[in-house]
Amino acid sequence: MKKSLLLFVIVVLMVLLVGPYAPYWILMIGVAIISFLVGAGKVSSFVSSGLGFGLTWMALSLFISIKTDSELPKRMAELMGLENDNLLLFGTALLGFLIGGFSGLTGSMLRKLFERKN
């Protein structure tokens, strides 16, 4: 439990602090490495990394949306054939969850491979 919370917090911090300077696929590698180092279980690695990544992306998007009060999310939603811009917000969160989750799972499973060898 402790490990999964730790993983969650580090992933959140990394997406927040490194995110602005690196494309998302660098973050994915980062999540995998963190998950490898923290060593939580498979399920909790997936869930913690996924939630950490996805919720941060959602929070960032929501923050920008509220702060700017821009028409853009609505325009983008329409452009992408979505009915409303909330779906775009959830879409961003879901995508964040998936790439965070699978990266975390990859890191965790890689560690399991090494653990058996030891």
Added chain:
Amino acid sequence: MKYIGFLFVFLITLGLAISLSLQFGSVPPIGKLLDPNHGFWQNSYSEDMDFEEELDLKNLSNKVKVIYDENLIPHIFADNEKDLYRVQGYITAKHRLWQMEFQTMAAAGRISEIVGPMAIELDRMTRRKGLAFAAETSLQYIQKEHPDTYELVEAYADGVNQYIESLNAAELPIEYKILDYKPETWSAYKSLLLLKYMADMLVGDRDLEYTNLRNQIGQEMLDKLYPDFPEENDPVIEAERIWDFVPLEVSKPDSTGYPDADIFVNTMPQPVEGIGSNNWAVSGAKTKSGNPILANDPHLSLNLPSLWYVMQLSTSSHSVKGATLPGALGIISGFNQDIAWGVTNATRDTRDWYAIQFRDESRTEYLYDEVWVKSTFRIEEIKVKGQGSFMDTVVYTHHGPVVYDKNFRSDRKDVNFSLKWTAHLESNEQKTFLLLNKGKNHVDYINALNHYTSPAQNFVFASKDGDIAMKVQGRFPLKWEGQGKFLMDGKNPDFEWKGFIPNEHNPSTLNPVRGFVSSANQHSVDPSYPYYMFDHSFEHYRNRRLNNRLEEMSQITSKDMMALQFDNFHLHASEALPVMLDLLDSTEVSRLDDFGNKYLNQLKKWNFNAFPNQEEPTLFHVWWEKLHQGIWSKWKIEGRPIVLPNKYQTTKLLLNEPENEIFDNPETTEKETARSLASSSFSEMVETMKEIEKTEKDYSWANYKKTSVLHLVPNFKSFSHINVYTGGGAGILNATSERNGASWRMVVEMGEGGEAFGIYPGGQSGNPGSKYYDNLLKKWANGEYVDVSLKSEESFSNSLFTTLFKN
């Protein structure tokens, strides 16, 4: 098992990482786009939320201050011109980078690189018209002959490029993110391409269509229905003007054997008719304050990001403000402390076609003046997104590029039509604007105009000294009567242009007695002008309405001029509708149902205005279209392009000769007359209107014409504004039709206490996420303006923010 499990998960992760960064068909790279740190979310910031107080800009000789007003209009305060244009480049790119690049890509025939194979046909046409060739020619000319201009254009390019280099992934304009490509380096060449893009947008010709028409209806009928001058000619330069020069001689060759074969090529799309720009200036004698007032509203296709970008450009010696074209230097339509100027399109047939006879299929030699002359080849490589390049070979003769041939828009092997166009000539239009920007009086204005070649414009002028003037400026070929109206014989030197009309002989006027100058795309002159002048698309309505109004107005204020720009009086309807109602058969009228009677009564009571809430303009428009089609559609033959008589000549014919044989369609057994066609088209109109009432519920003018301001990528519907509530229409001073309208409206009062007002349909920002993307649109639709008077650094009371550029 663990290994397989790991491998499986690893591959999913890798697959996610890669696939989310790729574009599939028209689906953009989702991962990159949704990433809140770099994707579209980052484009949500308006410019005032995210600005720099200081910026480093290399190659500046001194500090430059940029102050933005509440509408995000930048006011650049620089020491000298080089610093000024360097910063203009930077600032323009900051707000309009994607647009300026996209437009030059369009001019270079490179849209396929961005959107894929669907644009190949478009790109081929652009390249065959020789726009890139023209820009290259101009670049070489300017480098050699006008190093002072070149230096400034280079400084502008440097400014644009320093902005591009400073861009990070998050700041990239949204269109790049969606279409998944990156901006390339800007250059002087691209600024010139932009000016060619304008020429292409504004210049058309109907030579091939006229050739078919002449074969079909004969020269006599052609002269009757398509006269060079209309009965009620109300030209740009007042008809009373005495031409005080000795014209160059040009005589019509004895035997002009025009090639007379029918032409079956799919001709290029032409500028839409009825796009209506206006400009005028009234002298102090007609204004309340005693100062001259100048007004300009150039009309173009309504697009977002807006075509124009408003700026004030100040150096220690001059201050100028008005509308810029992103990509070009200086102000295009605007004013400084001393003078104001504006532009409307001066259409004239400056594009001609020559039928070329090649020696053999290799097309390396063509016949000219009884000898074989070598042609040149230009290989056009059109890069296509997602597939290999498309190669096109364009053959050039001394006339110009062979646009239509066996490889392009023609099935016949012997079709080789070469295009000769003034836009291909060496020219430096940029210099005209650089000089106008710092002009002080009428002499400076004339000097500036002497550098202007294409697209020909009616340049209106007013000065603090009290002068008003108008000049039709372009480089106009010297032609014999009728030359170039039809496809010409490329091997006969008689068909060559005989030189050019000297600038001093171009139509112009200074302080005419009537106290105003004006233009609205109509004929430049009265028939007394000693040179042959022809174009297919001259305006017949806005000019007369404008001149009538200016004639009767006095004690004029800026407010009056704004109202005139927004004038919704439908002159064509006021002349045609009484005739049409007269022609309606009384027995036909007695048989009308309730709907028919309702429409008829509405039309009878109409005040001929076209306000957005009125229903009568819709009824008239539908009826007129049906009637026009009813009269002329019999001439249309599939695959053989022609032009139909315009609404002015058609109305004249209905009025003066309702019994003329021409109304009869020989294909039908009964005999059609103006009367029968008026009645049948009225019935058709009633049926159409019933349908519209049923489906749309509302047939008010605004809802029927559906004025739309579309993003430059037509698929980006949500970045566009469809169905903007506004009045006007083609042929009306407020010429706002479905897709065209005033792209910029400006009213300037000269002299002490003079004020300036401007508006355009969009906003200063090119970013659809910014509140400045379309904040001016509603004001524009309502006929409102924002204050664009000159400001000094000290006089700024409510600036949005300020950026200081330092070396």
